Amino acid sequence: MAADALYIVTAGELEIMTRLPGDTAAMVSTIGPGEVVGEFAFLDDGPRSASVTAREDSEGLRVPKSRFLGLLADGKPWTLDLIDALRSLVASRTRSTLTRIAATSRYDLPSLRAPSPFGDFGTTTDVTPLFASLGRLAELGADGAALLASKGTCLTIPRGARMSDAESGRQALTLVLRGAVRSFLPRHEGHEQIMVHGPGELTGLVGLFDGVPHPLGLEAAENTIALQLPPLVFEEMRRSPEPSALALFAAIGRQLVRDQRRANRHLGRVVSLEQFNQHAGGGTI
Amino acid sequence: MCRILSYLGSPVLLDHLLYAPDSSLLDQTTAAQMLSMLNLAGFGMAAWDTSSHEPHMPYRYRTTQVAVFDRNLKELASKLQVGALLAHIRGVPMTSTVQVNEQNVHPFRFNDVPLAMAHNGDLAGFRMMRFDLLPHVRPEFAQAISGSTDSEWIYALVASALPDPRTINTPDAILAAIRHALTIIRAVREQHGITRSSSANLMFCDGINLVAVRYTFDFGRFEASQLQGATDFLSMWYSFGADYGLHDGEWKLTGGAKDADSIMVASEPVTRDFSTWIEVPEYSALVVRSDGSRRHAEIHALEV
Numbered sequence: 377m378a379a380d381a382l383y384i385v386t387a388g389e390l391e392i393m394t395r396l397p398g399d400t401a402a403m404v405s406t407i408g409p410g411e412v413v414g415e416f417a418f419l420d421d422g423p424r425s426a427s428v429t430a431r432e433d434s435e436g437l438r439v440p441k442s443r444f445l446g447l448l449a450d451g452k453p454w455t456l457d458l459i460d461a462l463r464s465l466v467a468s469r470t471r472s473t474l475t476r477i478a479a480t481s482r483y484d485l486p487s488l489r490a491p492s493p494f495g496d497f498g499t500t501t502d503v504t505p506l507f508a509s510l511g512r513l514a515e516l517g518a519d520g521a522a523l524l525a526s527k528g529t530c531l532t533i534p535r536g537a538r539m540s541d542a543e544s545g546r547q548a549l550t551l552v553l554r555g556a557v558r559s560f561l562p563r564h565e566g567h568e569q570i571m572v573h574g575p576g577e578l579t580g581l582v583g584l585f586d587g588v589p590h591p592l593g594l595e596a597a598e599n600t601i602a603l604q605l606p607p608l609v610f611e612e613m614r615r616s617p618e619p620s621a622l623a624l625f626a627a628i629g630r631q632l633v634r635d636q637r638r639a640n641r642h643l644g645r646v647v648s649l650e651q652f653n654q655h656a657g658g659g660t661i
Numbered sequence: 662m663c664r665i666l667s668y669l670g671s672p673v674l675l676d677h678l679l680y681a682p683d684s685s686l687l688d689q690t691t692a693a694q695m696l697s698m699l700n701l702a703g704f705g706m707a708a709w710d711t712s713s714h715e716p717h718m719p720y721r722y723r724t725t726q727v728a729v730f731d732r733n734l735k736e737l738a739s740k741l742q743v744g745a746l747l748a749h750i751r752g753v754p755m756t757s758t759v760q761v762n763e764q765n766v767h768p769f770r771f772n773d774v775p776l777a778m779a780h781n782g783d784l785a786g787f788r789m790m791r792f793d794l795l796p797h798v799r800p801e802f803a804q805a806i807s808g809s810t811d812s813e814w815i816y817a818l819v820a821s822a823l824p825d826p827r828t829i830n831t832p833d834a835i836l837a838a839i840r841h842a843l844t845i846i847r848a849v850r851e852q853h854g855i856t857r858s859s860s861a862n863l864m865f866c867d868g869i870n871l872v873a874v875r876y877t878f879d880f881g882r883f884e885a886s887q888l889q890g891a892t893d894f895l896s897m898w899y900s901f902g903a904d905y906g907l908h909d910g911e912w913k914l915t916g917g918a919k920d921a922d923s924i925m926v927a928s929e930p931v932t933r934d935f936s937t938w939i940e941v942p943e944y945s946a947l948v949v950r951s952d953g954s955r956r957h958a959e960i961h962a963l964e965v
Contacts, residue, residue, distance in 0.1 A: 399914065400918060425935065486961040509883075569962065572880075574894060598880050648901075651919045653958065653959075
């Protein structure tokens, strides 16, 4: 299967496999009729690290990326619905991975961090120039950046301050302009770092797409300037054909893929380290 | 910026680590996958061979030559089997203010100190900072600093914080010394008002233990005019397995995690296909400790 297309399975069953250190194969999921595979191709140009094999004779519809992106650029309404559905699909897969991570008791105690306190955040204005050097948001342009800044609140957050708790209601869409924020999973013994988001990255996406509280908390890993957009703004722009909305959601699509990869790697790291250390004669759990 | 490769495990031919993979460390001199920069300012390594005379002492090799043209290194690599390796290619800004000389080539290792270190990154404002670092460096190590890099000073700070730098220290003692050094650097940065993103990806090896640190001070803080490398956390990856070699046309560690006794840590995967590699988490250290012929790997959070 070429990695430049989306496949809608109509018959049969596919198996998505990845590899772990030690070259161990690990099954990610199976895909059956009515399900899709290859959605990353529509959202991101990065390399693929999973492989797909047919477990039985299978059939499906192939949608080439180039053809689809041409139709999207033409503003066909159904293309906006389809790409929104694909983003939702990736978000749901990330939630599934995070749920698996949360369900496991496999984590290194030394990797946990002391819970961060809630801090006082300041606000700042005139952040539009900060967008200029963020390659991930280049498609927004100066006008798009100004429009986006006008729709949200720009916060200055001190290093080490907690911004939100896991499962604490619907998070805002947070866009990091300077500094970095950490997504964490609360454990009994401390916070387990799952991802770090640097300049130009967006957080809170899983909960925004499915409307269920976000499974991860958020804290400032560095002194941070971040733009927070309320869920309502996210919904307004979600299927909008306006150029600034298309640019923002193109960045959101790439972020979803990036987050899915990070969540998978985190799970892969936890599983493979446990196996490695079992051999070494001393578990780390 | 630079590229680093470290290895700890069953003895393998040095050539297979440095040259053979399809994105080998030496390939990364001009074609790194995760760095848009040439790494032309020298190559260095410390390599341990348990069958050699004084096995706790590494072979050391440092040259300012672009290593892909170095026939001596190629011939040495085709003969030498190593059970531990710390190798580095140095990348520097293309400007005449940079000093390219052997003293600045990594890895650093003071005489009689088993621990060697290589650094990927740079400390902004280092020229302002270094004299305030001096009180935290043991006098004999301050005298041993022979180059002009921030990296050698980081090494001197860590070596100075070891309980006994002239012996093989436990991984916990090495990690504590690293934490101490990073804490000092953070304090001196604050003293000078330095807030620009500065990467300190560090790899330490003494032939028995390996500690790899993925850390950045003030990650994501930069001025638009100083954008280079500031929006992505500098990468660090690892892989492990039981058997490193050419399998099905691909250089990789195989044999499953359960049977693994070898680990490779690098600034970026040394193969184009990085599906069997995993990132060291940001603000963390990967600690590999040896217990006889077996090894144990842990991730430690680094908050300084």
